[in-house]
Amino acid sequence: MSEKKKTVQELNQENRSKWDKLRFDTQLIRAGEDPYPETSNSLRIPIYATKSYTYSTSSEFFKNHYYYSRTENPTLFALDNKLATLHGGESAISVASGMGAVHLACSSVLQRRVERIRPNKIKNLLPQSNPEIIPNILIHVNQYTGIYRLLTKIYPQMGIECRRVNLCDISEVKKSIDNNTKFLFLESPSNPTIDVIDIQACADLIHEVGGKCIVDNTFSSPALQRPLEFGADFVIESLTKYINGHGDCLGGAVIGPKNDILNIRYYWQETQGQVLSPFNAWLILRGIRTLSLRMTRHSSNAMKIAKYLENHSKVTTVQYPGLVSHPNHIVAKKQMKDFGGMIGFELESVEASNKFIELLKLIKVGVSLGDLTSLIEYTSLMTGIDLASWERKSMNISRRHFRFSVGLEDPEDLIDDLDQALEQI
Ligand SMILES: Cc1ncc(COP(=O)(O)O)c(C=O)c1O
Numbered sequence: 001m002s003e004k005k006k007t008v009q010e011l012n013q014e015n016r017s018k019w020d021k022l023r024f025d026t027q028l029i030r031a032g033e034d035p036y037p038e039t040s041n042s043l044r045i046p047i048y049a050t051k052s053y054t055y056s057t058s059s060e061f062f063k064n065h066y067y068y069s070r071t072e073n074p075t076l077f078a079l080d081n082k083l084a085t086l087h088g089g090e091s092a093i094s095v096a097s098g099m100g101a102v103h104l105a106c107s108s109v110l111q112r113r114v115e116r117i118r119p120n121k122i123k124n125l126l127p128q129s130n131p132e133i134i135p136n137i138l139i140h141v142n143q144y145t146g147i148y149r150l151l152t153k154i155y156p157q158m159g160i161e162c163r164r165v166n167l168c169d170i171s172e173v174k175k176s177i178d179n180n181t182k183f184l185f186l187e188s189p190s191n192p193t194i195d196v197i198d199i200q201a202c203a204d205l206i207h208e209v210g211g212k213c214i215v216d217n218t219f220s221s222p223a224l225q226r227p228l229e230f231g232a233d234f235v236i237e238s239l240t241k242y243i244n245g246h247g248d249c250l251g252g253a254v255i256g257p258k259n260d261i262l263n264i265r266y267y268w269q270e271t272q273g274q275v276l277s278p279f280n281a282w283l284i285l286r287g288i289r290t291l292s293l294r295m296t297r298h299s300s301n302a303m304k305i306a307k308y309l310e311n312h313s314k315v316t317t318v319q320y321p322g323l324v325s326h327p328n329h330i331v332a333k334k335q336m337k338d339f340g341g342m343i344g345f346e347l348e349s350v351e352a353s354n355k356f357i358e359l360l361k362l363i364k365v366g367v368s369l370g371d372l373t374s375l376i377e378y379t380s381l382m383t384g385i386d387l388a389s390w391e392r393k394s395m396n397i398s399r400r401h402f403r404f405s406v407g408l409e410d411p412e413d414l415i416d417d418l419d420q421a422l423e424q425i
Helices: 008-020 024-030 058-063 074-087 098-110 119-125 145-158 170-176 199-208 258-272 278-288 291-310 329-335 350-359 389-394 411-424
Strands: 091-095 136-140 161-165 181-187 212-216 234-238 252-256 315-319 342-347 375-378 401-405
Touching: 008 074, 024 074, 024 291, 074 091, 074 252, 074 278, 091 098, 091 258, 098 145, 098 181, 098 212, 098 234, 098 252, 098 258, 136 145, 145 161, 145 181, 161 170, 170 199, 181 199, 199 212, 252 258, 291 315, 291 342, 291 411, 342 350, 350 375, 350 401, 350 411
Parallel strands: 136 161, 136 181, 181 212, 212 234
Antiparallel strands: 091 252, 234 252, 315 342, 342 401, 375 401
């Protein structure tokens, strides 16, 4: 009797213990991507451009791991398995964008089980129905604007209180948490002012009240920081940035405990439908294999540029975790392998800042970050454009602030470009 063929997902589960024994740089290339007999042992996982899967018997339908590409696709599973292995997490789900990943992770933590409850009873479960126990969440004062909007503008309309706190100050965190705090959300380093937050200290505090710690690791990637090792429950990655690293598509991922990721896949992703296309998953798999090499170079380029900016008389502030002048340099050293490619800096006046952006020749001006090409954004006019001036102030974003995603060009060419622009302002 012929043995039942194993599915890609089953093979991947078996292979996980093998991948876990490999070192990080080998995992980058091999995890999730063992050749499968089904695909003629092709070296690369193919792009499975399909919406559904077929069966010859009804029992096959129940046994098969593949039903519909909203929840299962072998190309995406390869990426999921690689990301889970790289972060040392039990499981992962890759989705259409970083914001999609944030929505899914936060929704699942706030979720209450309602499957067997009649629709007319659900209103009794809404937070508003019992003002004594309004759930709350904690975020940093300075946060990527998309996440800031979701958690501070949209969630409160659904009865969730959002507390904005300086998470760099652990005594503030302690004071702001109570028994109704469902999660603490942090980015470290943060966008756009490159604040560094102590993941372990925050995770320990939120766990005391039974809440979850969600860490957005986009500015570091697993090559520089693995938040699960410091007690985080969930990691978010915007795959759009360093993980893909080539600036040619969007993607996001949540990494966390197996049962939570299953719930995200079959409860939330099934209903929210933020599906990553198999082609983009394939592009991201292509990009991720060189992640370590790229992060090393991003970090060394950024360190040279941060030092150059720190010594320039027309630059008033430099925010880079690798500089000893960074207020949380010690925390960065504890939780990061290297300091990454993101720098914040301020010039002496708004007038000089307006001129500076027009004088750059080599360095591109634009939003987003984390790829080969250096990109500078004029923070208040670009990702900060939708914020009121009081909001920018509360986030410490001045009209003189720039966020620099240092690319992989020769650092001397980048410094020459900054130099000629600063000279003329
Ligand atoms: C820290 C951080 N998290 C999440 C996101 C959202 O990612 P995406 O653009 O892939 O939706 C961004 C986008 O810039 C970001 O900077």
